[in-house]
Amino acid sequence: MGVCNEGQMSVSVDFTLDSRFFQTTNLRLRVRRDYPMKSICEDLKSFLPLSYTVENYKVLVKFRGKVYGHKDHVTLADLNSANSEKMTALVVPKNKDKISITLSxxxxSDSSTCIQLPKNFTVDCLKTEILKAKSCCARSDCRIIINDTEVTMDDSFPYSKKSQIHIIFQSETHGSCTPSSWKIKKTGLTKEGLCMNPSCAAYKQVVYISKGLGTFDLLMESSSLKEEKCIMCETNLYNTQRFGFINCIYSYIAEDDNKDVLEEEKEAGLEYSQLSLMKVGTWTRFEVKVDKYCN
Ligand SMILES: [Zn+2]
Ligand SMILES: [Zn+2]
Incomplete structure (x- = not known):
């Protein structure tokens, strides 16, 4: 810092530091009166713990109600700063394009972590940051689940503040706070069924069976002849006439009793979109082709 011993050339400044970032809350420094505010901001950065000196943060100085940053050339002399004036050092994320997200x-053990990511972050980028923040062990294989949808490396990530994000490195360990595995949906076609086994954790709940990508005969899939087992208890599921799609493009051809043909192509994002065969007429044919979604 522009330290100087000549009384008139320098002044003492009493800084109040943001305790969320700095390890100390008060700091007294002698500063040359011709020293610009932008340099004071820059120098205060060196008092941040090492983990914050990354380019993600900047320090601003608040003085007499006004905030100064790295573009302010105005000096203490210009501001008529007296001796022992009080200033506050503020720490803010540098890049406005970055967002802080909290995830489990x-x-x-189960923990909650806050990480900084670019606004349009990818799953890949999310994973890299999680691995940087994780310190318990070297495990790196994980499942990433956002609002009960499992995302893969190729997926886009439409994050909103309401998003519940779970990163699961070990699934079997913890109970209550991990998402229920029978509710997790994956890319492609999902078939729904009801578990009616009273001793199953999914009793009377919808169990989601992932069918992935490909071509499917939904009439065959939903017929009682095609058995589908609960992933939790292995008993047969009931009411398997509902389907859904996640993160894919799907097109279907359906034909009813009257030989009317319905053809449609749709896109499904990470928001689960449902398709019920019960709602729509008596079909004699219902085929769906499910493809990878290209961002
Ligand atoms: Zn661990
Ligand atoms: Zn079950």
Whole structure:
């Protein structure tokens, strides 16, 4: 810092530091009166703990109700700063394009972590940051689940503040706070069924069976001849006439009793979109082709 011993050339400044970032809350420094505010901001950065000196943060100085940053050339002399004036050092994320997101990490223990990511972050980028933030062990294989949808590396990530994000490194360890595995939906076609086994954790709940990509005969899939088992208890599921799609393009051809043909192509994002065969007429044919979604 522009430290100087000559009384008139320098002044003492009493800084109040943001305790969320700095390890100390008060700091007294002697500063040359011709020292610009932008340099004071820059120098205060060196008082941040090492983990914050990354380019993600900037320090601003609040003085007499006004905030100064790295573009302010105005000096203490220009501001007629007297001796022992009080200033506050503020720490803010530097890049406005970055967002802080909170997520639940399930590994050696369950924990909540806050990480900084670019606004349009990818799943890949999310995973890299999680691995940087995780310190319990070297495990790196994880499942990423956003609002009960499992996302893969190729998926886009439409994050909203309401998004519940779970990162699961070990699934079997913890109970209550991990998402229920029978509710997790994956890319492609999902078939729904009801578990009616009273001793199953999914009793009387919808169990989602992932069918992935490909061509499917939904009439055959929903017929009682095609058995579908609960992923929790292995008993047969009931009411398997509902389907849904996640993160894919699907097109279907359907034909009813009157030989009317319905053809449609749709896109499904990470928001689960349902298709019920019960709602729509008596079909004699219902085929769906499910393809990878290209961002
Ligand atoms: Zn661990
Ligand atoms: Zn079950």
């Amino acid at each position: 990490v399930h590994c050696c």
